[in-house]
Amino acid sequence: MRFFIFFILSIVPTFLGTIAEAEIRVVTTIPDFGAIAKEVGGPHVTVQALVKPTQDPHFVDAKPSLMIAINRADLLLVTGMDLESGWLPPLLTGARNSRVQRGGTGYLDCSTLIVPLDMGPVDRARGDVHPGGNPHYWIDPRNGLRLAQGIGKKLMALDPDHARDIRDRLDAFVHRLKGRIADWEKRLAPHRGTKVVVYHESWTYFLDWAGFTAMGALEPKPGIPPKPAHVAELIQQIQTQRVKYLIQESYYPTRLSSVFAEKSGAELKVLPTMVGADGTCSYFDVIERLVSAFTKSGGIK
Secondary structure (H helix, E strand, O other): HHHHHHHHHHHHHHHHHHHHHHHHHEEEEEEEHHHHHHHHHHHHHHEEEEOOOOOOOOOOOOOOOHHHHHHHHOOOEEEEOOOOOOOOOHHHHHHHHHHOOOOOOOEEEEEHHOOOOOOOOHHHHHOOOOOOOOOOOHHHHHHHHHHHHHHHHHHHHHHHHHHHHHHHHHHHHHHHHHHHHHHHHHHHHHHHHOOEEEOOOHHHHHHHHHHHHEEEEEOOOOOOOHHHHHHHHHHHHHHOOOOOOEEEEOOOOOOOHHHHHHHHHOOEEEEEOOHHHHHHHOOHHHHHHHHHHHHOOOOOO
16 A cells, blocks of 8 residues: 555656646637637647636736736737737736746737738727727637637647647638638628627627628717717617617627617627627637627528
8 A cells, every 4th residue: 555655646746747748828818819729729728818708808807816827827818909908917017927928938919910900090089999900800700710820820839749739720720710701701691781880899800701881889989988969869870871780799788779779770789709708618609609690590510
């Protein structure tokens, strides 16, 4: 028995060390980057998201637990374009982890992986307009392809011993997503030109991909809560425009949205934009939920 206990005690550190070495600790700001990293990295990564899927990613409490997560991270995936500028910098400073500081080997600004849409001139008088562009780019699945490739490349650089397996997983993810994009675009094609109003200017990339036309926003300026007077004015402006939908995320209030929908005749769509919201479990689930909301049909799985 003593020999058996000694044997177990002697191999446990080696076993635990092997597990630790096999996993890259990935911390992401939004859950979607984490979902992609998990599919591409497989058993070689552990993932933790700082933002809850039902939480406005612009506003997050800089809790000590989030600082601890960043302190232990090997790779930090951020949205960039100032989306996290109100809460991430103090967490990075307090984490004291040089690997994941801006410019570090374990820091990836995912906005550098995509081609930003031209948002026009930047002027703070227009509200919460991000100088780097609109940061809600992940709900365009064409950007999902770019994100997967960039994240996969970073994972392979951090874990060269498992680079071949990560490459295979990346190729499988890209192949699957390209197939789903073809299906989604086929289903959306009859709906191109659909006129919509949004709650917050966070749907730009999705609308560009889907071919929808934005006719206005409930927020008078990005980040400024809607007022009844502005909602009433917007209803008047779009009365003859045949706006079909009002689109918003679940973390925004629906009181004025419901009023707008009732008075304008537009259908209110409260939809998930992050993995984990409204029962979604993967990046594919999120985009499928968005497409199905406007096509009334389910596609391939």
